Amino acid sequence: MSDIIFYHPEPAPRTRHIRPVFIPFAGCPGRCVFCAQTAQTGVGPAALSERYSQLQKELQLAYEAGESPFELAYYGGTFTALDDMWQEKFIALGRQYRHKGLVTSIRCSTRPDCVDVAGLQRLHRMGLDTVELGIQSFSNDALTRSGRGYTAHTAVTGCRIVREAGLGLGIQLMPGLPGHSEGAFLRDVRTACSLGPDMVRLYPCLVFEGTLLASWWRDGRYRPWGVARASVMLGMALNTFWKHGIRVIRAGVAHVPSLAGKVLAGAYHPALGSMARGEALAGLVSFHTLMLGGKATELYAPRRFQGEFWGHRNTLVPRWARHGLGRSNVHWWDKSFFLLS
Incomplete structure (x- = not known):
């Protein structure tokens, strides 16, 4: 064989812009060992009424300014664990501006143990299009040590529930959790592929100031993956997802001003995504x-x-x-x- 012709397996990238709306900790049943939503989102806890009023103003200003259409995404909390009233109000607000042509679609993030078919179908009828599940891992050991409060079976079931409700599915994985190995992460990747998500996010576990994980790190009880290790493993994951036709819409935590001085250890680098793509x-x-x-x-x-x-x-x-x-x-x-x- 003298010549080999082949193509890059990455699916075509999405063209829609996502406008995140952060509601940190809202609906969350507890605090995981790694959680630092305020640092990661740059938004502190606030009353839902306050966040709703602020979003009303933001959307109206965007509409009046003639901004390009975007997908509205409710992130940072456990959306489906909010009171039904607030779920419906936030979805209805997005639908209002969808009718005006500003919002193209609506998504939310939540936990796999906080979804049920009837509830998601209700939100789907109201205008919700996609649910991103913060799975983090399909490893029982990693889930237990991280304080997630659910099992691998629950994680898989949650993904299937989203599909049964007729919604788009996104899966977020967090390689390098306590009790997580390279082999466990690659098994997570294969499990995720078997569930056929539309998209995946990969966020290597970081040690943030003020978390329980920070105490473990200082005591020598936890050692996060470094940049080199994470980039290699992410590269392997990228190729696997791409070969299954699954888009990876994020590889690595974004560098934002709110994180300055908050990350104590872990694979935090502005070029991590590029490094992972190079490895792939x-x-x-x-x-x-x-x-x-x-x-x-x-x-x-x-x-x-x-x-x-x-x-x-x-x-x-x-x-x-x-x-x-x-x-x-x-x-x-x-x-x-x-x-x-």
Whole structure:
């Protein structure tokens, strides 16, 4: 075999913009060992009436300013555990601006142990389109040590309930939780794939100031994954999800001003997502070089991958060299496929 042609497996990216509405801790039955919603969202706890009034003003201003349409997303709390009145008011508000053309769709985040078919069908009829479940892991050990309060069976059942209710499904995983290994994370990925979500978010577990996990970290009872370890594992996960046609809409916690000085340890880096994509690309091309006996003489690759091919600060250069590839025999073109020889 002299030439191998292959394509990148990543599904086409979404084009809709998401407008997050944060309601930290609202509806949450307890506090997980890693939880730091105020730091992560930049929004402190507030009365739902206050947040609702604020959102009313924000949506009206956006409408009057002629902003581009967006998807409205209720994040940061356990939406389906709110009082029914508040669930309905927030969905109805989104539907009001959907009729005006400002909101394209509505989603919410919640826990897998706080969903039921009848309740989700009610919200679906009102205008809810997608539910993102904060699964975190399908490992009973990791779930127990993290204080999630539900089992792997509940996590799987929650995903199936969302589908049965006719809603889009998003799954959030948190690799590196207490009691979590690389093998457990890869099993989580395979389980998630078997449930057929529309999208996945991958947030490596971080140690935030003010959490129980911070105490464990200081006592030496918990050690989070570092950037190098996380980027490799995320890269493996990306390839698996992509091959199943599942979009990964986030890999790594976003760098935002509210997190300044709040992250004590863990895989927190502004380029983590890019590093993970580079690892995924390296895994993809390396797999095909094995068909050539492990060494390649030339590679033509789509130009859009040039920024991640060599890795962050050229960290992947030595790996490419082991496969016979370097800057002299890697070429960039405008075609959509890779050609390896």
